[in-house]
Amino acid sequence: GQNIDQPTEMTATEGAIVQINCTYQTSGFNGLFWYQQHAGEAPTFLSYNVLDGLEEKGRFSSFLSRSKGYSYLLLKELQMKDSASYLCDVADRGSTLGRLYFGRGTQLTVWP
Amino acid sequence: NAGVMQNPRHLVRRRGQEARLRCSPMKGHSHVYWYRQLPEEGLKFMVYLQKENIIDESGMPKERFSAEFPKEGPSILRIQQVVRGDSAAYFCASSPPSTTNTEAFFGQGTRLTVV
Numbered sequence: 560g561q562n563i564d565q566p567t568e569m570t571a572t573e574g575a576i577v578q579i580n581c582t583y584q585t586s587g588f589n590g591l592f593w594y595q596q597h598a599g600e601a602p603t604f605l606s607y608n609v610l611d612g613l614e615e616k617g618r619f620s621s622f623l624s625r626s627k628g629y630s631y632l633l634l635k636e637l638q639m640k641d642s643a644s645y646l647c648d649v650a651d652r653g654s655t656l657g658r659l660y661f662g663r664g665t666q667l668t669v670w671p
Numbered sequence: 672n673a674g675v676m677q678n679p680r681h682l683v684r685r686r687g688q689e690a691r692l693r694c695s696p697m698k699g700h701s702h703v704y705w706y707r708q709l710p711e712e713g714l715k716f717m718v719y720l721q722k723e724n725i726i727d728e729s730g731m732p733k734e735r736f737s738a739e740f741p742k743e744g745p746s747i748l749r750i751q752q753v754v755r756g757d758s759a760a761y762f763c764a765s766s767p768p769s770t771t772n773t774e775a776f777f778g779q780g781t782r783l784t785v786v
Contacts, residue, residue: 592774601675601762601777602714646713663713 565647565665571637572670579632579665581647592648593621593632596664602646605632634667642669673697675765676745677778684753684785692748692781696765703746704764704775705738714762720746753785 562584571577583591590609594602608614608623608630620633632645644664676695684690696703701722706714719727720740731738735753740746750757760782764775 601779603777604774607774 563647563649563663565645565663567663568666568668570668570670573637573639575637576633576635577637577667579634579645579647579667581630581632583628583630583647583649585649588625588649590650591621591623591630592650593619593630594646594648596644596646598643605645637669639669639671642667675700675763675776675778677761677763677781679781680779682781682783684783686754686785687752690750690753690757690783690785692750692761692763692783693745694748694763694765694778695745696763697767697776699767700765700776701768702766703740704766705746705748706762706764708760708762708780710759717748750783753783755785758783758785 564582565579569577569579581591590607592607593605595605596602605619606614606616606621608621611623611625613620613622618635620635621630622633623630630647632647634641644666646664675697678693682690682692694703694705703720705717707717708714716730717728717736718725718731718738720738722740723742724740725738728738735751737749738746746763748761760780762780763778766775
């Protein structure tokens with residue numbers, strides 16, 4: 560089966576750094592995505608990792624270890640607008656996008 | 672280039688009625704995915720379609736739910752004889768034909784309320 564685990568909730572203060580972890584067990588693996596979803600809105604793409612290592616994009620970085628089935632999303636210099644749900648999502652197929660398996664999301668609250 | 676368009680944004684149906692949710696993918700995208708999100712829960716995959724083909728419907732309930740993506744026009748998710756438990760946000764995503772993984776672009780969702 561497919562299983563994706565993330566913490567349900569996290570809190571942090573403005574200007575801080577927060578790391579959101581994701582572990583997964585899927586029958587296949589062809590990349591891991593992180594999406595951000597504000598309440599009542601559609602998910603928006605943040606990052607994609609298919610090889611081990613760290614991908615940095617501005618204030619956001621994402622790390623992947625395929626052997627451990629583990630990823631994290633690192634958010635630096637937190638801002639109030641970063642309060643949202645962060646979804647870890649694994650693609651399990653090769654030649655086409657295939658199904659995306661989403662975790663339940665981590666609700667991040669940023670306090671002033 | 673307009674994004675993924677879903678309509679209606681909000682839909683209220685009485686128990687037993689039919690709900691039709693529409694999704695127009697981004698221009699040039701031929702892959703469409705439907706997801707359901709219950710309150711306080713994550714996105715759950717329902718079905719993956721390409722033009723005139725259902726590729727994977729393993730996440731669709733066996734009864735009352737159906738989806739299509741005709742050669743012309745939007746993709747339709749149909750729920751017959753709706754029940755209260757069908758109340759949820761239904762998101763559609765699209766992606767281009769590609770041999771490598773690429774991000775999916777999501778619509779704003781249709782919020783279905785069954786009363």
